[in-house]
Amino acid sequence: MSKLYVARNPRAAARSLDGEMMIMSSRDSTLFTLNKTATILWQSADGTTPLDEIVEKRICAEFEVAPTEALADAQTLARELAGHEILQISETPITTPKQPFGDKW
Amino acid sequence: MIELSLPQLTTEVERLSLVIEIGGMPVRVHTIDLEFLNLLQNRYAGFVSDSDGADIEFDVELQEPKAVDPDADVEVGYRSGRWSLRRGDFLAEWEPATRHGWIRQTANPYSIDAVLRIVHTLVLAHQGGFLLHSASAIRNGKAFLFAGVSEAGKTTISRLAPPDVTLLTDEISYVRRQGDEYVAFGTPFTGELAKVGENVSAPISTLYLLAKGKENRIESITPGEATRSLLSNLLFFAKDEELVQAIFHSAFDFVSRVPVARLTFVPDARVWELIG
Numbered sequence: 001m002s003k004l005y006v007a008r009n010p011r012a013a014a015r016s017l018d019g020e021m022m023i024m025s026s027r028d029s030t031l032f033t034l035n036k037t038a039t040i041l042w043q044s045a046d047g048t049t050p051l052d053e054i055v056e057k058r059i060c061a062e063f064e065v066a067p068t069e070a071l072a073d074a075q076t077l078a079r080e081l082a083g084h085e086i087l088q089i090s091e092t093p094i095t096t097p098k099q100p101f102g103d104k105w
Numbered sequence: 106m107i108e109l110s111l112p113q114l115t116t117e118v119e120r121l122s123l124v125i126e127i128g129g130m131p132v133r134v135h136t137i138d139l140e141f142l143n144l145l146q147n148r149y150a151g152f153v154s155d156s157d158g159a160d161i162e163f164d165v166e167l168q169e170p171k172a173v174d175p176d177a178d179v180e181v182g183y184r185s186g187r188w189s190l191r192r193g194d195f196l197a198e199w200e201p202a203t204r205h206g207w208i209r210q211t212a213n214p215y216s217i218d219a220v221l222r223i224v225h226t227l228v229l230a231h232q233g234g235f236l237l238h239s240a241s242a243i244r245n246g247k248a249f250l251f252a253g254v255s256e257a258g259k260t261t262i263s264r265l266a267p268p269d270v271t272l273l274t275d276e277i278s279y280v281r282r283q284g285d286e287y288v289a290f291g292t293p294f295t296g297e298l299a300k301v302g303e304n305v306s307a308p309i310s311t312l313y314l315l316a317k318g319k320e321n322r323i324e325s326i327t328p329g330e331a332t333r334s335l336l337s338n339l340l341f342f343a344k345d346e347e348l349v350q351a352i353f354h355s356a357f358d359f360v361s362r363v364p365v366a367r368l369t370f371v372p373d374a375r376v377w378e379l380i381g
Binding site for chain 1: 183329332333341346349353357360
């Protein structure tokens, strides 16, 4: 089975406030408040660490959850967040430098 | 020989204009229609400025009425150096580099009102401010905002304000970042009260999230809840990544500097005993 890589979309707006991670999709302005598991996934989504490794080392290490079940949940979550262009997912490592915005003013 | 006199081939059309200054931002509107100019002067009474300069200039081209879809969504986008604003009842463009734009609409005050709101949201987002679905008022030199969705009580609390309170708006608050503080300005944007706000400003003391209840009380809320509520009440129309990010971070900055609390109230004047 091929690896899945996840990366934070540099176009998404994200802030942590009192332990709550809030992310807004720049595409449709939808606001997400991430739970602890999703926050770990977001923080670990560096584009080069495979999702199964994130699940094993970060999620299973913190929560009592079976690796297979945790990986399935993480894949579902990653695809959902990718649908809102908050995360990027790929079967190869992701290196997307942040592009500066054009000068509108 | 018969002498023919040719009709005049060109006529000079008088170009009329007025400056509408909301939130300290003067916008000059040009028109050739005196009746429309008078309509604007009445609509924006208290916000018409005698300023010579303007941050933005719009030429208004009036069209004959045609069937429009009243439920059509606003579309706002940026392309090739221009903002494009479109709704069923108007079409407008604005070029920030030249500070100039045009509006095509029928002779009514509602279309230009929507254009002005959108333009202010764009400029404010860039400058760290925003328009908010909230009533706002000044008491003892401090501004108080009362946010909430329709029926939350914005008009009710505005109507109940005692005489020492200066109403800034009962519908859409104008919030601008100035140094380390946020300042609320009066707006002509009205809700059910249909009363234009006073054209004054004051530093914001508190943002209250309105809820109607059986008693008057103020409750603290978490910063996360405050931020979510603030974001859900912001007016923003453009699907633009840069400005969405800007307004998102402005909401967090606002919550870090301005107290936010839930205000539950019964609809009578005693609620104002808790404010100010």
